[in-house]
Amino acid sequence: MTQTAKFVIVGGGLEGLAIAWSLADRGETDVLVLERDTLCSGMTGKSSGVVRCHYGTPSLAAMSWYGVDIFTRATEIFGDDMAFRQCGYVVGVGENNIDPLKANVAMMQGLGIDVDYIGHDKMAELWPGLHLDDFAAFAYEPLGGRGEAYMAGMAFGASARKLGVKIRQSTPVASLLQNADGRVYGVTLTNGDEVHAEQVILATGPWAPELGAGVGVDIPVKAQRAQLVLIDQGVPTPEVPVLSDLAGLQYICREPNGELLVGNSDHAAPEYIDPDKYSNRADDSTIEKNIGKLGNRLPDMPDPRITSSYVGAYDVTPDYNPIIGPAPVDGLFLATGFSGHGFKISPAVGRLVADMLLDDGTTSLPNVEPSDFRYSRFEEGDLLFSLHPYEGAGEMR
Numbered sequence: 001m002t003q004t005a006k007f008v009i010v011g012g013g014l015e016g017l018a019i020a021w022s023l024a025d026r027g028e029t030d031v032l033v034l035e036r037d038t039l040c041s042g043m044t045g046k047s048s049g050v051v052r053c054h055y056g057t058p059s060l061a062a063m064s065w066y067g068v069d070i071f072t073r074a075t076e077i078f079g080d081d082m083a084f085r086q087c088g089y090v091v092g093v094g095e096n097n098i099d100p101l102k103a104n105v106a107m108m109q110g111l112g113i114d115v116d117y118i119g120h121d122k123m124a125e126l127w128p129g130l131h132l133d134d135f136a137a138f139a140y141e142p143l144g145g146r147g148e149a150y151m152a153g154m155a156f157g158a159s160a161r162k163l164g165v166k167i168r169q170s171t172p173v174a175s176l177l178q179n180a181d182g183r184v185y186g187v188t189l190t191n192g193d194e195v196h197a198e199q200v201i202l203a204t205g206p207w208a209p210e211l212g213a214g215v216g217v218d219i220p221v222k223a224q225r226a227q228l229v230l231i232d233q234g235v236p237t238p239e240v241p242v243l244s245d246l247a248g249l250q251y252i253c254r255e256p257n258g259e260l261l262v263g264n265s266d267h268a269a270p271e272y273i274d275p276d277k278y279s280n281r282a283d284d285s286t287i288e289k290n291i292g293k294l295g296n297r298l299p300d301m302p303d304p305r306i307t308s309s310y311v312g313a314y315d316v317t318p319d320y321n322p323i324i325g326p327a328p329v330d331g332l333f334l335a336t337g338f339s340g341h342g343f344k345i346s347p348a349v350g351r352l353v354a355d356m357l358l359d360d361g362t363t364s365l366p367n368v369e370p371s372d373f374r375y376s377r378f379e380e381g382d383l384l385f386s387l388h389p390y391e392g393a394g395e396m397r
């Protein structure tokens, strides 16, 4: 059987659904999303959901700032708050990272982002009990915080459906269809059916390389293991900001139930995994390391215990920035390699992709340069690195 749609989106995760909604929001409703499993069952379900604009790449900071606005107005736009909690976001650095902190804050302020320095006294007020001596400076985003990537994805999906987008779950794409001129003109499903399209958008996260390879497109995305540990301090943690602890190279978020979610910000020795085959439990050495670091940061936890752990995979590119743009074969558009940034920028990703597809590769998103995310930057050797990287924190910021 053969069907047609103007736009076929492969992958019903957060980015595929944000793109579907954004296309429909611009009046393009002949859109079909194909998801092999259930919606947001990929890495979206593993996201920590941190919302911050603190980046050393102006386009990424601007995309995050756009995300803050959409998440803040989510109920008005989608009828669903996407579980966004505007608890604030703080980056704390040691002496070694004061210069990049200053440069990044100046860059963000130049983009109109609400961020400023706070002193140790204000930080102690925001998070009582936190050990602060090894921090030299803090940057605070009062409008940052945490959301739920799964709920955001489902809200994009539900709103897209209301506008006429079709979403099919349990519908794996086996391969992309390519004609003799190299143009991608649709997809083949695992049951043998074909769907023909003017544009195929590949939004399959860490699973993108295999489908790309089938049409001769080498997508430089790897699945990097990310281990998360949940800790109960013994008493519920009060509302506190999300903390990027660049002195201890960890991040700490308060869960809605008062537990703490602790993740690693040390990407010096990344571990790559098969995204279809990995243990969903953090290993003992990581748990031990996380507990040690958290214990240094919160020395007075009354009765700490680990409540659970899990593992996800960041879809990382060589410069830890996404690939958003046309593939080197006609008819195929790439939206993958989000490298741990994909939640906060998802509203901007949707709009950027819709704009680029409908407005000849341009966008009206403020301060976002679409060519930053072009596929060809890798073979050109013109990678999109942070302008002001932090020592020890790798490229994931």
Ligand SMILES: Cc1cc2nc3c(=O)[nH]c(=O)nc-3n(C[C@H](O)[C@H](O)[C@H](O)COP(=O)(O)OP(=O)(O)OC[C@H]3O[C@@H](n4cnc5c(N)ncnc54)[C@H](O)[C@@H]3O)c2cc1C
Pocket: 010, 011, 012, 013, 014, 015, 016, 034, 035, 036, 037, 038, 039, 040, 041, 042, 043, 044, 045, 046, 047, 048, 049, 050, 051, 149, 171, 172, 173, 174, 203, 204, 205, 206, 207, 211, 226, 228, 311, 312, 313, 314, 315, 335, 336, 338, 339, 340, 341, 342, 343, 344, 345
């Ligand atoms: C552990 C972890 C923590 C994170 N924390 C943050 C954070 O704090 N803040 C932030 O901004 N970002 C964060 N991110 C990043 C963000 O969550 C992701 O970038 C985003 O959710 C990815 O969405 P996606 O749609 O690209 O990919 P996915 O959610 O993985 O969706 C891809 C979909 O494609 C489907 N698919 C694959 N192959 C096929 C096929 N052949 N046919 C049909 N469907 C297919 C999959 O089933 C999947 O549903 C984190 C990511 C991880 C892993």
